[in-house]
Amino acid sequence: MPELPEVETVRRSLEALVVGKTIRDVIVSLPRMIRTPDDAEQFRQMLRGQIIERVGRRGKFLLLETGPYTLVSHLRMEGRYGVYQQEDPIEKHTHVIFQFTDGTELRYKDVRQFGTFDLLTRGDFSAVRGLRKIGPEPLEAAFTPEGLRKSLQRRTGKIKALLLDQDLVAGIGNIYADEALFQAGIHPECLGKNLTKEQCEKLHKAIVDVLSLSVELGGSSVKSYVNGFGKSGEFQYRLKVYGKDKAPCPNCGTAIEKIRVGGRGTHFCLQCQPMFKSL
Template sequence: MPELPEVETVRRTLIELVAGKKIKSVTVRLPRIIQRPAVPEQFEDALVGMTIETVERRGKFLRIVMDGLVLVSHLRMEGRYGLFQSEEPIELHTHVLFHFEDGTDLRYKDVRQFGTMHLFTPGTEFELPPLNKLGLEPLEPDFTRDVLFAKLARRLAKIKPLLLNQEYVVGLGNIYVDEALFQAGIHPERTASSLAAGEWDKLHAAICSTLGKAVEAGGSSIKSYVNGQGEMGMFQHQLLVYGRKDEPCHTCGEAIEKFVVGGRGTHICPSCQKAPGQAGKQSTG
């Protein structure tokens, strides 16, 4: 699934591709992609004549902002956008096509068919699902160590599932949680309430650093991810633990281990990230 760095990269490329384009018509080929309005034909009709002003992001969601409507799009597992000439053949698994007046199409392709699109009048998208319950934005200036601490520090749940919960911190998926926890030296099965003050400093810094570097690299192409211009991300070449089971840790040489935490495959260095009970007595001051 595309995580924050991948969605941010798609956002940036889409601005280059479609900002200023006016929609002539829309074709929905798979109705269940359209979650709002309930009738896909209403979705198609509402977008006719709309001009795309910009593309923004909230967590893992894209916000395609037009001069009268906002389209909220989630790529889910394998959704992707691409710009094509209208006369080009339509690829298999292309489910929604936005036909522009200049003779180009923005096409949404989704092999797994899990992606979603919601249409709103501007501003109302933050009051209703799917955006109304999203948590902290880790790339925004107000994402401070103290804000993260206040949000999570008293919780008794394991730190990895908490970081994956989009109602607390948005955009973090399996790859970047594993990477951030490794950089912070925190075992994913530690409870949030067990982390010491200094560990919250390290975790906050690791989240910001990991996501920042991933955005600079265009995200991680682990499976099928490409940006809006068909280009792969390159951050997978910088991963320190994720996908490196049995390979040596770059810090200490210990073999990277993989196991399940909260139903998700999880990668750690058992030497750099001490398991609960091995990390010593912790305080939450």
């Protein structure tokens, strides 16, 4: 699933490609992707004539602002956007097409068909559960080491699982949780509430460092991810533990281990990320 760096990269590319364009019509070939309103024809009618004013992001959600509405798009596992000329052949697995008055189209493709769309009154995200109670953006000033520590102290659970909870920090998924914990030297099964102030400071820095670098490199194309220009990311070439089961640790040479934490595959180095007695 695309995480914060990938969605941010898509956001930036869409902002360059579609802001200022007027929607002439919308074609929906898979109506169940439209969650709000629950009628694809109403969705189409509401968007006709609207101008895309800006493209924002909250966590893993894309936010396309159009006058009175916010179109909330979640890419889920393999959703992707691309801008085409209207006469270009429509590729397989294209489920939603936004036709613009200038003859171009924003097309949404999704092989797994898990993506969702919610067209909401601007600023009202109450209909989207994932946005009702979402944590701070990790690349903004509101995300602080002390805030992270206080949030962890109020929770039970292992730190890897907690980092995947979007209520704690927005936008972190499996890839960046593993990479941040490795940089911070924290075992993924440590209880979050038992992390020391120093550990929270290291983890905060690691989260910011890892996400910032990934955004700079256009995200991670571990599977099928590309941005709105069709370009793959490059952070996958910088991964140190994620997907590196049995490979030597880049720091100490110990074989990277893979376990499951909270039902998710988790990669770490036991030498560099030791378990603590507090467990």
